[in-house]
Each structure stands twice: as C-alpha cells, then as structure tokens.
Amino acid sequence: MLLIRLFAVAFLFSYSALAEDLRLVYPHFPPYTKQQQPLAAGNFLVEKIMQQLQQGYSTKQVPNYKRALSEVQYGEADGFFFASQNSQRDSVAVFSKSVLYNNWSWFFRYDRYLDPYSSEFKSDAKVASIEGTNTLRWLNTHHYHVVGKQSNVAKLAIMLFDLERIDAAFMSADVFKSSEVHPNLVRGEYIEVVQRSAPFGIYISKAYLEQHPGFMQRLNSAINVVQKTYLDSSYTLPGLIREP
Structure with missing residues (x-):
C-alpha cells in the first residue's frame, strides 16, 4: 500500500512538472x-x-538580450528567443536546433563605400551595433574599432546617416532593413555587405532541463516539424509561410 502511495505521489509530481508553463x-x-499584433516571425514560430x-x-518582452540572459540566469525565466549562440549564453542555457538563419551585415551610407574585408577597415573604420547583441x-x-x-x-x-559619427553599422540585416524609423531606411538609401x-x-x-529530462530532444523534434511546415528551404525570414 505504501509503495502504491509513493508511486501516486511521484506520478502527480511528474505530471505537475510537465504541466507547468514554460516561461x-x-x-x-x-x-x-x-x-504588438500581428505576431512577429519569432513569436509566431515559437x-x-x-x-x-x-x-x-508564457512570454514576456524585455528590453534587450542582456536582460533576457539575466532573467534566465537568475531563474526568473526558463528560456529566451530568438538568439544566436555564444559562450556567455552557453554557460547558463542550452541552444536549440537552429530555427532560422540570420545574415549579419555591414551598412554604409549610400555615397560612401568602404571595404569591410580590408585590414585598414578593421583598424580604422568607426563602427557600432545594438547593445546586448551578438553582433x-x-x-x-x-x-x-567600436565607438558606440x-x-x-x-x-x-x-x-x-545624420551625425556621421560612425562609418558603418553592423547588425542583423533583416532587423535593419525592415525598420522604418529613418528616411534612409524607408528609401533604401544605404549599401549592404553581408559578413556572415x-x-x-x-x-x-x-x-x-535538469528538471525536465528529454525536453531539448522534444523541442528540437518540434522545430523540425515547424520548419518543414512554415518555412521554405532557405530557413530565412523571407521564407516564412504563415498559412501552410
């Protein structure tokens, strides 16, 4: 009888753990x-x-990737999306199978092109990116030569574009090109060079993951199914299909 009760308690504990919302x-x-609605590509795919x-x-928006990592590190969240991989993030979390591929690109003023692959560019060009990002x-x-x-x-x-304090911006190409917060971005008046x-x-x-053995394997299997259903073979943002 005691064994049955112990089994029942263990089952209920296991069921409760599985039933918990992933934060x-x-x-x-x-x-x-x-x-905001409509759902962005990442929110939709998740x-x-x-x-x-x-x-x-459950999901919660935070200001940047630095804050997202901090919430996971201090147990306020169970994970974050979408992100690229680095050693700092790997120290506290496990990276899933890739869901999308994201180009990292250099962006220049349309009237001034510099060679981002040259040694002179690397040492002399003033560049900047977004705080908390892998770029x-x-x-x-x-x-x-990062100046900001x-x-x-x-x-x-x-x-x-306006202050000309930097020679190039370096960041996710889709993020930069889809933004309409500046006239040059709206009109496409820039030069893009893909780095990686x-x-x-x-x-x-x-x-x-320690409390939920096998979760990452199930997550990666689910990603495979969703990719085949909602993305074309490029696995990029332009290949997103909302109604398969």
Whole structure:
C-alpha cells in the first residue's frame, strides 16, 4: 500500500512538472520579435513550436538580450528567443536546433563605400551595433574599432546617416532593413555587405532541463516539424509561410 502511495505521489509530481508553463522572454527585436499584433516571425514560430510540443508557455518582452540572459540566469525565466549562440549564453542555457538563419551585415551610407574585408577597415573604420547583441560582441571579440553601442535601430541610423559619427553599422540585416524609423531606411538609401550567416534558435536554461529530462530532444523534434511546415528551404525570414 505504501509503495502504491509513493508511486501516486511521484506520478502527480511528474505530471505537475510537465504541466507547468514554460516561461520564455524575448527582446524587442523587430521583425523577429515584438509585443504588438500581428505576431512577429519569432513569436509566431515559437507559438507553433509550443503547439507541436503540446507545451503550455508564457512570454514576456524585455528590453534587450542582456536582460533576457539575466532573467534566465537568475531563474526568473526558463528560456529566451530568438538568439544566436555564444559562450556567455552557453554557460547558463542550452541552444536549440537552429530555427532560422540570420545574415549579419555591414551598412554604409549610400555615397560612401568602404571595404569591410580590408585590414585598414578593421583598424580604422568607426563602427557600432545594438547593445546586448551578438553582433556587438562579435565586433569586440574580433577587435574592430567600436565607438558606440545603441539601444535601437533609430539611434544607430542617426549615428550613421545624420551625425556621421560612425562609418558603418553592423547588425542583423533583416532587423535593419525592415525598420522604418529613418528616411534612409524607408528609401533604401544605404549599401549592404553581408559578413556572415548566423543561426537563430531558442535558449533553454540548464536548470529547467535538469528538471525536465528529454525536453531539448522534444523541442528540437518540434522545430523540425515547424520548419518543414512554415518555412521554405532557405530557413530565412523571407521564407516564412504563415498559412501552410
């Protein structure tokens, strides 16, 4: 009888753990994530992934990736999306299978092109990115002449086009090009040079995964299904299909 009771308690505990909502946070990072309707691509795909998992979840918007990581690190969230991978994030969370691929690009004023692959550019050109992003981290890691970090695309565009305090902006191409916070962006008056393509995925905290064995495998399987249903073979933002 005691054994049956212990089994029942263990079952209820396990069921309760599975039934808990997954707490996810995300930065304001249009067009990938945003709070307003209609759902941004990242919010939409995460919704479909959680439906495929049959996993209850909640989401909360935070100012930037730095805050998202902090919430996971201090147990206020179980994960965050969409993000590219780095060692700092890997120390507290596990990176999922890539969901989308995101180009990191240089952006120049339309009347001034510099060669971003030259040694002179790396040592002399004044560049900037968005605070808390992997693009800013990449610039610092590779020893570019970083002169500032901005909180959003609008401020970065002003630095580049109006004040001319920087020679180039470096960031997610889709984020920069989809923003309409500056006349140059609306009219497409800039030069873009792609530096690299980075995978975007979902980070889940190591603490959550310890309590929910097998969750990451199930998450990656769900991502596979959603990719095949809602993305074309490029696995990029332009390949998003909202109604398969």
